């Protein structure tokens with residue numbers, strides 16, 4: 001299986017997309033959007049793809065809180081009333097919430113209709129739209145229900161990023177950093193040298209990041225081994241994300257929490273495997289200069305540990321499963337750091353001066 005072959009971008013991508021739409025035009029093409037991608041991205045898509053004609057648009061509400069089975073039900077119902085069949089096509093035009101819910105709705109509609117992703121956030125371009133994981137949250141627990149289902153193709157058009165808010169861009173940038181760190185020192189240095197994330201939103205850097213994920217997915221689609229490397233930064237990151245969603249009126253975005261997770265888990269990587277301290281300092285410097293410092297106090301640490309033990313990746317709650325790196329470009333998975341070290345890593349983040357910088 002070579003899933004990477006179904007990723008298209010640039011002008012070749014637009015031509016290929018026209019072809020796909022033509023192929024499905026007789027059996028029905030449906031476009032899934034949220035209110036923001038309807039406003040900012042749908043006009044661009046319609047303008048570029050004449051073949052879309054008056055295809056039915058299905059609109060869902062944006063935001064993580066709508067990544068639910070009732071949103072999926074709404075999509076199924078609209079597809080039914082529009083007369084969609086298994087041979088129709090669903091175009092998921094949006095960020096990770098649209099690709100996760102849309103992919104799941106399509107994969108389960110009449111036992112599976114075809115779908116494609118046109119990611120419109122940086123995070124969805126480099127991560128969520130790739131790799132075939134689809135699903136929804138259940139009672140606010142992330143991604144509890146879902147299936148592995150691959151889209152027919154993924155189209156990466158960086159022009160959609162023009163309207164994406166800066167904070168959302170930084171959220172995606174954290175996943176690019178993760179890919180770079182598990183890929184190689186050169187890749188990491190490249191992102192660092194770009195200094196401001198604005199500069200790395202060009203197609204070249206995005207496709208480099210895509211390639212890291214696709215290479216791993218091609219080797220281990222169902223996450224029995226190597227794919228776990230993509231969870232680097234996510235054991236602590238997910239706990240911080242859930243904590244923030246529970247307590248903050250304006251919670252951290254996924255990537256903002258992952259940036260903290262990357263830092264803490266690099267600290268653990270240094271302690272267990274001797275990851276280069278200089279690289280940890282560079283990462284700390286970058287993250288503290290790009291992302292706001294999140295307040296964590298000693299009481300928070302207890303709750304974060306409890307949240308980590310609920311993480312679905314842990315076979316049992318007494319051992320926390322981490323994906324770490326021995327060094328840049330050397331991922332290592334199924335690591336079980338002790339609780340004391342996890343606490344220390346959170347204290348390392350807590351004590352980092354805001355705007356901490358090494359040259």
Ligand SMILES: NC(=O)c1ccc[n+]([C@@H]2O[C@H](COP(=O)([O-])OP(=O)(O)OC[C@H]3O[C@@H](n4cnc5c(N)ncnc54)[C@H](O)[C@@H]3O)[C@@H](O)[C@H]2O)c1
Nearest residue numbers: 036040062095096097120121123124127128133160163164
């Ligand atoms: N399936 C996977 O492998 C995978 C991997 C990583 C993340 N995810 C999931 O992805 C989700 C997060 O995705 P996200 O960060 O893309 O969030 P999102 O889908 O919520 O999009 C973020 C915001 O940007 C808006 N938006 C999207 N494109 C826009 C554009 N071009 N211009 C202006 N506004 C735009 C959206 O309406 C939304 O308000 C989470 O639910 C996460 O669990 C899935």
Ligand SMILES: [Zn+2]
Nearest residue numbers: 175234254258
């Ligand atoms: Zn992530």
